[in-house]
Amino acid sequence: MSELRGACILGQSGGPTAVINASAQGLIQTALKQDCITKVLGAAHGIKGVLADQLYDMGQEDPAELDLLKFTPSSALGSCRYKLADPDKDDTDYRQILAIFQKHDVRYFFYNGGNDSMDTCNKISKYMQKVGYECRIMGVPKTIDNDLFGTDHCPGFGSAAKYIATSCMEVWQDAHVYDTGMVTVIEIMGRHAGWLAGSAGLASWMGYGPDLIYLPEVNFDMDQFLADVTAIYKQTGKCMVAVSEGIHYTDGSFVSEGEISATDGFGHVQLGGLAVRLAEAVKQKTGAKVRGIEFSLLQRCGGHLASGNDMAEAYLAGQVAVEAAVSGITDRMVAFECDRAGGYLCKPKLIGLTEVANVEKKVPRQWINEAGNGLEQAFIDYVLPLIQGEPELPRKHSLPRFVQLKKILAK
Numbered sequence: 001m002s003e004l005r006g007a008c009i010l011g012q013s014g015g016p017t018a019v020i021n022a023s024a025q026g027l028i029q030t031a032l033k034q035d036c037i038t039k040v041l042g043a044a045h046g047i048k049g050v051l052a053d054q055l056y057d058m059g060q061e062d063p064a065e066l067d068l069l070k071f072t073p074s075s076a077l078g079s080c081r082y083k084l085a086d087p088d089k090d091d092t093d094y095r096q097i098l099a100i101f102q103k104h105d106v107r108y109f110f111y112n113g114g115n116d117s118m119d120t121c122n123k124i125s126k127y128m129q130k131v132g133y134e135c136r137i138m139g140v141p142k143t144i145d146n147d148l149f150g151t152d153h154c155p156g157f158g159s160a161a162k163y164i165a166t167s168c169m170e171v172w173q174d175a176h177v178y179d180t181g182m183v184t185v186i187e188i189m190g191r192h193a194g195w196l197a198g199s200a201g202l203a204s205w206m207g208y209g210p211d212l213i214y215l216p217e218v219n220f221d222m223d224q225f226l227a228d229v230t231a232i233y234k235q236t237g238k239c240m241v242a243v244s245e246g247i248h249y250t251d252g253s254f255v256s257e258g259e260i261s262a263t264d265g266f267g268h269v270q271l272g273g274l275a276v277r278l279a280e281a282v283k284q285k286t287g288a289k290v291r292g293i294e295f296s297l298l299q300r301c302g303g304h305l306a307s308g309n310d311m312a313e314a315y316l317a318g319q320v321a322v323e324a325a326v327s328g329i330t331d332r333m334v335a336f337e338c339d340r341a342g343g344y345l346c347k348p349k350l351i352g353l354t355e356v357a358n359v360e361k362k363v364p365r366q367w368i369n370e371a372g373n374g375l376e377q378a379f380i381d382y383v384l385p386l387i388q389g390e391p392e393l394p395r396k397h398s399l400p401r402f403v404q405l406k407k408i409l410a411k
Contacts, residue, residue: 026314041410065403068403107134119358150351158387
């Protein structure tokens with residue numbers, strides 16, 4: 001295929017992770033080395049920055065600062081939750097995106113995000129093909145939820161899993177200090193897929209974790225939950241529980257009484273308050289002292305517990321996206337295939353955007369125990385390699401040294 005010359009845009013979208021900026025670093029540094037890429041632009045707050053023509057000239061950033069991206073959690077360029085309409089019904093946004101692409105001679109577009117972000121990427125790709133504007137478009141995976149279809153795992157998950165497992169082990173130590181009884185309920189992110197809550201099973205596997213773990217892949221039964229907790233509490237005087245925020249009853253309704261009417265930009269209901277609700281139910285049933293703990297944002301911004309493997313693979317995802325696009329490939333997302341037999345080997349691959357957009361990958365039922373309140377060894381074997389590695393984080397005054405971008409707007 002003939003060489004395609006022009007600028008590129010990188011956008012970050014959806015919930016932040018501890019390593020999303022590693023993907024940005026891999027992408028930016030690789031793009032800056034390409035002769036056919038004339039300018040590297042970073043979109044302020046994802047696709048909203050493209051629509052508003054708020055684009056940063058990444059070529060004017062200090063290379064030493066760019067090196068710090070991979071050690072900086074969250075989204076350095078800013079994120080958004082913005083759902084593009086169906087272009088057949090309303091093409092207003094798409095016409096504006098096309099105008100911005102034409103203004104800056106953008107011929108490469110990279111979008112870094114999860115399920116909804118891949119939907120955005122797919123819609124833009126198909127629209128550009130429809131109107132005949134040559135632009136190579138690639139999705140770069142990101143989500144702590146680990147629910148992207150077509151990839152063994154997703155950058156961001158390994159670090160979040162490591163944070164969750166480590167924090168559960170630390171909470172376990174604290175919860176077992178006194179000789180008085182106590183029940184601890186820990187709420188972990190995950191609306192429809194239980195990969196994150198399942199990661200608490202690593203702590204249990206190590207001997208210092210939850211006695212019970214509930215994922216949204218199995219319908220929740222409040223009476224059975226109370227019976228499970230009561231049995232363990234009577235036997236040991238302690239009980240520690242990990243629950244996914246998205247656990248639901250048989251009719252599909254969320255257990256969380258913290259469900260509110262507000263939704264995010266993609267129409268997803270915001271959840272919360274589950275740990276407190278379940279802890280109160282246990283207190284009413286057993287009379288035990290209870291604690292409800294919500295890890296909340298900490299599980300996705302805990303860069304101090306980032307996985308070395310996760311960070312390296314996130315960087316690789318950004319690098320591969322650029323290399324594939326420059327070689328002539330478009331309309332794909334970078335994914336991973338892994339071999340865990342006799343070690344751990346992870347290789348990048350490409351998958352069509354249409355295949356991955358809006359499809360959720362859930363924890364296999366056979367990886368959850370028969371009772372639906374714990375994990376099997378297969379889950380541990382899957383996730384353990386993903387949390388390995390201790391990156392040497394740069395520090396100043398014993399505190400993290402995060403990236404400081406100049407964010408100079410492109411003209």
